[in-house]
Amino acid sequence: QVQLQESGPGLVKPSQTLSLTCTVSGGSISSGSYFWSWIRQPAGKGLEWIGRISTSGTTNYNPSLKSRLTISIDSSKNQFSLNLTSVTAADTAVYYCARVRSGGYDYWGQGALVTVSS
Amino acid sequence: DIVMTQSPLSLPVTPGEPASISCRSSQSLLQSNGYNYLDWYLQKPGQSPQLLIYLGSNRASGVPDRFSGIGSGTDFTLNISRVEAEDVGLYYCMQTLQTPHSFGQGTKLEIK
Numbered sequence A: 001q002v003q004l005q006e007s008g009p010g011l012v013k014p015s016q017t018l019s020l021t022c023t024v025s026g027g028s029i030s031s032g033s034y035f036w037s038w039i040r041q042p043a044g045k046g047l048e049w050i051g052r053i054s055t056s057g058t059t060n061y062n063p064s065l066k067s068r069l070t071i072s073i074d075s076s077k078n079q080f081s082l083n084l085t086s087v088t089a090a091d092t093a094v095y096y097c098a099r100v101r102s103g104g105y106d107y108w109g110q111g112a113l114v115t116v117s118s
Numbered sequence B: 001d002i003v004m005t006q007s008p009l010s011l012p013v014t015p016g017e018p019a020s021i022s023c024r025s026s027q028s029l030l031q032s033n034g035y036n037y038l039d040w041y042l043q044k045p046g047q048s049p050q051l052l053i054y055l056g057s058n059r060a061s062g063v064p065d066r067f068s069g070i071g072s073g074t075d076f077t078l079n080i081s082r083v084e085a086e087d088v089g090l091y092y093c094m095q096t097l098q099t100p101h102s103f104g105q106g107t108k109l110e111i112k
Helices: none
Strands: A003-007 A018-025 A035-041 A048-054 A059-061 A069-074 A079-084 A093-101 A104-108 A112-116 B004-007 B010-013 B019-025 B038-043 B049-054 B067-072 B075-080 B089-095 B107-111
Touching: A003 A093, A003 A104, A018 A035, A018 A093, A018 A112, A048 A069, A048 A079, A048 A093, A059 A069, A079 A093, A104 B038, B004 B089, B010 B019, B019 B038, B019 B089, B019 B107, B038 B067, B049 B067, B075 B089
Parallel strands: B010 B107
Antiparallel strands: A003 A018, A018 A079, A035 A048, A035 A093, A048 A059, A069 A079, A093 A104, A093 A112, A104 B049, B004 B019, B019 B075, B038 B049, B038 B089, B067 B075, B089 B107
16 A cells, blocks of 8 residues: 655744655655655635656646745655745645556555645 | 536535535546546545445445436536435545546535
């Protein structure tokens, strides 16, 4: 059974960089025709797609975040990561990582709450 | 970007009764391969979203057969034939035809 787990600081200061890692277990991150994605959800609000990365490292980003966003993959560690620079309070949210196949986002992490505050 | 619009946003339902959620996209989600790139997710309280329906009408593994998805192009519907107490939560449609992938606003299903 594939499992995903987000990890990273729960508190980030304004203007600094938010960094999260998603560790995949129960399968190789580099096998199969999958993308690996980040989604976020501010408290009490809906889901926002952040971006995705393929096993070969091809990325697609949400244009609203593109100038501040980097998603990377480390197959040797079975992980992929999110870096979001110059954060503000508007970036406070629960951040989810997920596996993407041709039919749906089939596995999700439990989510990591990141608060942007001084 | 493709905009997804759900209705209703709130859905009170009596257990055992059917329920329907509508999702419309700002452009067609039907690709030339015949697939509609529209998925449905349920986010139960305090949990991560879980995949219910993919490519418009295919139930994900382990999803009860009381859930079904229909529609094509720009208009889609999630049907629940008989609502159970465990079905409460937020339902989202999502398009994966083109990036950025995008979600509807969410429909909150609650039990009367």
